[in-house]
Amino acid sequence: MTREEAALRAEIARLKEELSELQQAWRLAMIGRMAIGLAHEINNPLAVIQGRIELLQQMDLTDVRRSRKQLAVIHDHGLRIARTVSNLQAFAAPESTRLERLELAVLLERSLLLAERVLRAVRVECVVSPTGLSVMVDRAQLEQVFVNLLTNAAEAMRGGGTVRITAEVEGPDVRVAVEDEGTGIPEEFLSELFTPFRSGRSPARGTGMGLAIAWSIITEHGGAIEASNRARGGVRFEFHLPRALAEVGSPHVEEIQAEPSDASLRLLVVEDEQALLDTILDMAESAGYVSEGVTTAEVAVERLKQNHFDGIVTDIRLPGMSGVELLELVEEAYPHLVGRVVLMSGLFHPAPPGALYLQKPFSRSEFVDQLEAVMAEAAGKAARGSP
DSSP states (O other): OOHHHHHHHHHHHHHHHHHHHHHHHHHHHHHHHTHHHHHHHHHHHHHHHHHHHHHHHHSOTTOHHHHHHHHHHHHHHHHHHHHHHHHHHHHHSOOOOOOEEEEHHHHHHHHHHHTGGGGTTEEEEEEOOSSSOEEEEOHHHHHHHHHHHHHHHHHHTTTOEEEEEEEEEETTEEEEEEEOOSOOOOHHHHTTTTSTTOOSSOGGGOOSHHHHHHHHHHHHTTOEEEEEEOTTSSEEEEEEEEBOOSOOOOOOOOOOOOOOOOTTOEEEEEOSSHHHHHHHHHHHHHTTOEEEEESSHHHHHHHHHHSOOSEEEEESSOSSSOHHHHHHHHHHHOGGGTTOEEEEESSSOOOOTTOEEEESSOOHHHHHHHHHHHHHHHHHHHHHTOO
């Protein structure tokens, strides 16, 4: 490599880093601007939850059918809040990508299956070569981009219509276009179409988070996305992704099947909010774990000295010692717990590299799946003779 080539590569790397910083700054600025929309998306389901709980307090709880109906509504609106927060996190702090070389046609085929429910009244026309359109992408994230764009198109064509998807090589990139036959988007909304909670459609049809997340994922992959109204009606979304020019081998990952939890497994839970601590303990015990809860990391350290535990779940943000500091202490002093500490948080910060993590709010099934995977991984290490 010549000196000029080395200098050029260094300059390209610097510009990419600056672009990434600018994109993240834009995301954070948008979060401040969308406070009104966020309040609406959280306060409405909270009002429903509060109202239903007050109704339950006045009801005869022996009427199982009516009680379950109220609880189902509370559960659904709790999930609605969780989805809003999860979407906001995906926009503000995208998860680190796991790149692999994939043909675009394979990604699209899977995405169409995932979006099948929303595409019932819609005809999809694909003009995408089965080979020659390879990209280096995170499979799950790019599938989400396609599903979000297809969902947006289906919402725009409530009476049915055709979505046309095309893809072709354009210089060093692969260019993808998704076009619908809907009513189009008012020009005044186009410039802010990828801003969270700013939708060009009717408010009843969504919050606009889907397009914001698509923008976030595409830019994280080094691409770009834009929208325009078609002359003959409808909207055209077009995005570019860097083309993968060479085969890249994927590392072999040994899979370990999670085994059902054993009642003898003891779990220590560290959470400073008592109501949430009690809920997590109930979740753990319902899955067969013997669990103990404490509200500070300092007390957790004392419990570890007195009792044997098979796993730990701890909040990151705690009074005094943090959950991350507790993790470091545990991994140094208790080798059998290495790989068995799960961090959790309600904040939008990423977990330390390699750490197990649960983003609040999480469902019981997500919590139990994480515990069983942790225990199975630890058991697998022991079987292989790993420390």
